[in-house]
Amino acid sequence: MDSVIKVYETLSPEETLEVGRELGRTSLAGQVYALVGDLGVGKTVFTKGFAEGLGIEEAVNSPTFTILQIYDEGRIPLYHFDVYRIEEPEEMEEIGFDEYIEGDGVCLIEWAGRIADLLPDNTIVIRIEKDLNKGLDYRKISVGRPV
Numbered sequence: 342m343d344s345v346i347k348v349y350e351t352l353s354p355e356e357t358l359e360v361g362r363e364l365g366r367t368s369l370a371g372q373v374y375a376l377v378g379d380l381g382v383g384k385t386v387f388t389k390g391f392a393e394g395l396g397i398e399e400a401v402n403s404p405t406f407t408i409l410q411i412y413d414e415g416r417i418p419l420y421h422f423d424v425y426r427i428e429e430p431e432e433m434e435e436i437g438f439d440e441y442i443e444g445d446g447v448c449l450i451e452w453a454g455r456i457a458d459l460l461p462d463n464t465i466v467i468r469i470e471k472d473l474n475k476g477l478d479y480r481k482i483s484v485g486r487p488v
């Protein structure tokens with residue numbers, strides 16, 4: 342389990358966008374956000390809001406086939422990773438992961454559990470979960486630290 346700092350509950354994609362916007366507005370260069378949760382839970386929806394919060398107007402999509410998508414037009418650069426297809430940690434080295442996490446922008450990593458060993462200690466974990474007892478569109482978004 343992560344140590345949880347804050348929990349949001351949303352009932353629509355729009356509400357998850359708003360949580361993303363709130364965190365995007367206050368994010369700092371050098372921060373790493375690990376997005377954790379099953380397929381279709383809302384990691385990309387959250388990222389779209391986060392990008393808006395940074396002032397990015399360009400459409401954000403899941404970068405599943407590219408691993409990394411860079412958005413430069415906001416307050417600080419957004420490095421949007423989707424590491425679903427990463428099989429060896431070396432692949433992250435090859436794309437220069439170390440430089441991005443120590444860089445001038447903020448990293449948001451979908452499927453970050455796949456590269457857990459590579460994440461810095463100060464990573465902020467965004468765990469998104471469904472609870473079907475609370476409806477199809479319910480999401481619990483926990484913000485915390487990895488342990």
Ligand code: ADP
Nearest residue numbers: 352353354357380381382383384385386478480
């Ligand atoms: P992931 O990137 O985690 O695979 P996506 O963000 O691409 O997932 O998709 C999430 C899907 O769930 C979208 O179709 C979205 O409309 C839907 N959805 C329904 N309720 C919510 C909610 N509360 N928050 C986020 N997405 C939601």
Ligand code: MG
Nearest residue numbers: 384385403451
């Ligand atoms: Mg996605």
